Amino acid sequence: MPRYGMVIDLDRCSGCQACVVACKVENNVPFCSPKESSQGQEIAWIQVLPSHEGEFPNVRARYMPVLCMHCEKPPCVPVCPTGATYRSEATGLVGQVYTRCIGCRFCAVACPYTVRYFNWYTPHWPKEMDERLSPDVSVRMRNTMEKCSFCHHRLLKARDQAAFDGRKLKDGDYVTACQEACPTKAISFGDLDDSQSRVASLSRSHRAFRLREDLGTEPKVYYLNEGDWDVPDER
Amino acid sequence: MSPTNVESDAPRFDNVLRIDLRLLAAAVPLVVLVLIAVPLYLIQITRGVGLIAGLNRPTYWGLDVVNCVFFLGVGAGGVIISSLVHAFGIRQLKVVGRIAELMSISSAVMAMASLFANLCWPTRMIYIIKYPHPTSPIFWDMTNLSTYLMVSLVYGYLGTRADLVRVIQKKPRYAWLYRLLSLGYTNLSPEARSRDQRILRVLGAIVLVGEVAEQTISAWLFGLHKARPGWYGGMIAPLFLVLATISALAVLTTSIVVTRRLIRLRIDDDVIRKLGKFVFFLIPLLGYLLFVELFTVLYSAEPAKLNVYHAMMFGHYAPMFWGHLTLGLIFPFFLLMVVLLRVSRGMLWSVGIVLLHFLAIAAAWLHFPVPYPALWHGLPVWAVYAVLWLLGLALLSVCAYAKMGEDVRIGLATLLVGAGVFAARWNLIIPSMGEYSYLPFVFPGYTPTVGEILVIVGVYALGGLIYITCVTLLPLVESEEAEEVKEVEEAPVQTEEAEFDINAYIH
Numbered sequence: 001m002p003r004y005g006m007v008i009d010l011d012r013c014s015g016c017q018a019c020v021v022a023c024k025v026e027n028n029v030p031f032c033s034p035k036e037s038s039q040g041q042e043i044a045w046i047q048v049l050p051s052h053e054g055e056f057p058n059v060r061a062r063y064m065p066v067l068c069m070h071c072e073k074p075p076c077v078p079v080c081p082t083g084a085t086y087r088s089e090a091t092g093l094v095g096q097v098y099t100r101c102i103g104c105r106f107c108a109v110a111c112p113y114t115v116r117y118f119n120w121y122t123p124h125w126p127k128e129m130d131e132r133l134s135p136d137v138s139v140r141m142r143n144t145m146e147k148c149s150f151c152h153h154r155l156l157k158a159r160d161q162a163a164f165d166g167r168k169l170k171d172g173d174y175v176t177a178c179q180e181a182c183p184t185k186a187i188s189f190g191d192l193d194d195s196q197s198r199v200a201s202l203s204r205s206h207r208a209f210r211l212r213e214d215l216g217t218e219p220k221v222y223y224l225n226e227g228d229w230d231v232p233d234e235r
Numbered sequence: 236m237s238p239t240n241v242e243s244d245a246p247r248f249d250n251v252l253r254i255d256l257r258l259l260a261a262a263v264p265l266v267v268l269v270l271i272a273v274p275l276y277l278i279q280i281t282r283g284v285g286l287i288a289g290l291n292r293p294t295y296w297g298l299d300v301v302n303c304v305f306f307l308g309v310g311a312g313g314v315i316i317s318s319l320v321h322a323f324g325i326r327q328l329k330v331v332g333r334i335a336e337l338m339s340i341s342s343a344v345m346a347m348a349s350l351f352a353n354l355c356w357p358t359r360m361i362y363i364i365k366y367p368h369p370t371s372p373i374f375w376d377m378t379n380l381s382t383y384l385m386v387s388l389v390y391g392y393l394g395t396r397a398d399l400v401r402v403i404q405k406k407p408r409y410a411w412l413y414r415l416l417s418l419g420y421t422n423l424s425p426e427a428r429s430r431d432q433r434i435l436r437v438l439g440a441i442v443l444v445g446e447v448a449e450q451t452i453s454a455w456l457f458g459l460h461k462a463r464p465g466w467y468g469g470m471i472a473p474l475f476l477v478l479a480t481i482s483a484l485a486v487l488t489t490s491i492v493v494t495r496r497l498i499r500l501r502i503d504d505d506v507i508r509k510l511g512k513f514v515f516f517l518i519p520l521l522g523y524l525l526f527v528e529l530f531t532v533l534y535s536a537e538p539a540k541l542n543v544y545h546a547m548m549f550g551h552y553a554p555m556f557w558g559h560l561t562l563g564l565i566f567p568f569f570l571l572m573v574v575l576l577r578v579s580r581g582m583l584w585s586v587g588i589v590l591l592h593f594l595a596i597a598a599a600w601l602h603f604p605v606p607y608p609a610l611w612h613g614l615p616v617w618a619v620y621a622v623l624w625l626l627g628l629a630l631l632s633v634c635a636y637a638k639m640g641e642d643v644r645i646g647l648a649t650l651l652v653g654a655g656v657f658a659a660r661w662n663l664i665i666p667s668m669g670e671y672s673y674l675p676f677v678f679p680g681y682t683p684t685v686g687e688i689l690v691i692v693g694v695y696a697l698g699g700l701i702y703i704t705c706v707t708l709l710p711l712v713e714s715e716e717a718e719e720v721k722e723v724e725e726a727p728v729q730t731e732e733a734e735f736d737i738n739a740y741i742h
Contacts (some may be wrong), residue, residue, distance in 0.1 A: 039679060040679045100359070104373055105353075112461065120286075120290070121282070121283035
């Protein structure tokens with residue numbers, strides 16, 4: 001069974017936010033106004049967190065893209081009253097059934113990474129964008145929860161293509177939009193259980209760590225960083 | 236029952252179907268408030284919650300969840316009170332048993348309404364049954380809430396139907412209404428009555444256990460999540476139970492005081508004093524539990540929890556915390572002390588001065604940022620504390636010397652305690668979401684919007700309307716005390732154990 005995961009090399013990340021834009025376009029993530037954004041009601045399946053160290057002029061900026069960790073033991077799954085969010089045994093992905101979500105937001109409250117997003121409004125796009133929505137991904141309705149799906153629709157396409165070609169799915173067939181867009185190739189994606197895959201070898205690197213491993217959620221997004229990465233507390 | 240008997244207990248049905256102008260005057264604004272809330276709620280569910288509510292990431296739950304949990308507590312406490320009356324035969328509370336039931340039914344409706352305001356897809360609620368997921372506390376909360384609404388309806392029905400039949404005899408013009416309400420029941424024989432009492436007794440014992448479970452499950456909506464350090468822990472369930480009991484007693488006392496002022500009700504001062512005493516003894520218990528929780532966090536200084544508590548005590552939510560401590564715990568405690576224990580006013584003054592003095596020192600030591608600093612701008616710190624101190628003294632003097640009825644004083648104290656419990660629930664629930672994240676996100680704080688508050692006010696108004704309707708329609712004080720005394724006299728002498736022998740009820 002494949003177990004899809006991601007490795008993000010923080011030493012390569014330049015904070016350009018290409019992954020954020022690519023994700024928004026790929027997954028029909030709705031736009032939001034500056035007002036909504038300032039109220040904390042925006043949706044961004046992947047978000048680049050900046051962290052600044054030191055005082056001017058000796059400043060060092062670091063960036064950390066944060067997305068759904070697709071935990072092996074996701075805290076969001078058991079709390080859902082309808083099973084709208086689930087962990088797929090076949091792929092290890094944590095998915096969301098939008099039409100079954102009752103909008104209670106329990107999963108978001110239970111997520112320690114705060115990477116679940118709620119549709120506070122009926123989604124809307126500028127007119128030009130409205131006609132160029134991706135047909136592969138459903139548009140989510142108001143009052144439902146959504147989050148990164150690791151571009152699940154691309155897995156379906158890759159599987160179809162592999163079947164059409166009469167071969168098995170191989171490393172590199174299934175890529176996510178953020179991975180594709182990253183100019184510094186900081187993001188790698190693939191099957192963590194396939195020992196030959198790039199992600200599997202990177203995830204075993206001495207530079208690898210995961211966010212809040214002490215919580216026991218076993219995230220499948222690994223970060224690479226030389227030296228210590230203290231999650232900075234801005235408070 | 237002969238008609239003469241009906242006449243003899245006529246004053247007990249005094250409130251039934253009496254259209255009181257003051258009640259009517261109270262109902263009109265309530266209707267208006269409900270009518271304001273309905274369109275706002277409809278916008279929420281058809282256009283998106285964000286248009287009305289100030290909720291955000293990560294404060295996904297706000298006022299409506301706090302309100303829901305508060306009313307679950309009030310309702311649960313109400314059922315506990317009425318089951319104490321029925322299952323354990325606490326006679327002193329018998330006169331308020333039915334009002335407690337009414338309160339718990341309207342609270343259940345209000346909790347349900349708040350929950351619906353929070354869950355934004357009422358049409359999809361069926362999925363909780365269709366695709367049940369028993370690992371979710373919400374599944375159990377819904378199960379519990381619906382069971383508890385049903386049980387309190389059954390409970391209320393069984394306890395009231397004999398009285399309803401009496402009302403049919405007394406008010407033949409409206410017999411159809413009461414025949415409907417009593418579901419066609421007509422049996423007034425003593426056997427039927429004692430059977431009803433037996434059922435109520437067993438049901439009361441079951442309900443008591445059920446309510447403890449209910450509050451525990453409500454607490455587990457929060458306490459089970461390692462993602463939220465302020466919630467996570469075992470303390471929250473017992474805390475919720477105490478909060479539920481004290482809030483139910485407080486709301487019950489307040490509503491009896493208000494109802495008694497509005498309509499004639501055969502509940503005397505003594506009952507109100509008893510209820511006030513219960514609240515009085517529960518305030519230190521609540522304070523103790525909150526202190527233990529607070530002290531553990533402050534002493535161990537674990538950063539995750541400390542952040543939440545810091546925000547709660549000195550940050551965005553500080554007015555709620557200090558407001559609860561002073562107006563919800565300390566002030567009503569003293570007020571009740573004056574009324575119930577008949578403490579001399581001089582004594583109270585001296586105790587109050589010493590206590591306020593220590594509070595001021597503690598505040599100075601903790602560098603307590605005074606709420607609304609703009610108001611105090613330019614004043615030296617000692618002056619601010621002096622002003623606060625004098626304000627506290629003035630409040631104490633008011634509670635010691637103001638001319639008002641004893642029941643009004645108790646009602647005022649319990650109202651403050653009830654509001655304080657709401658603030659306590661807020662403090663337990665809200666800061667944990669927005670004030671600590673495991674990642675360096677920068678989040679806006681949460682402040683309820685006007686729309687959100689109006690929806691909740693509408694929910695309150697709905698509860699008030701249900702209460703007023705019940706007060707107008709139903710006999711509020713059980714009319715069977717006299718009979719019961721007779722029954723006890725006639726019955727062979729029973730020992731205490733025999734009274735609680737469950738086998739006697741099974742056969």
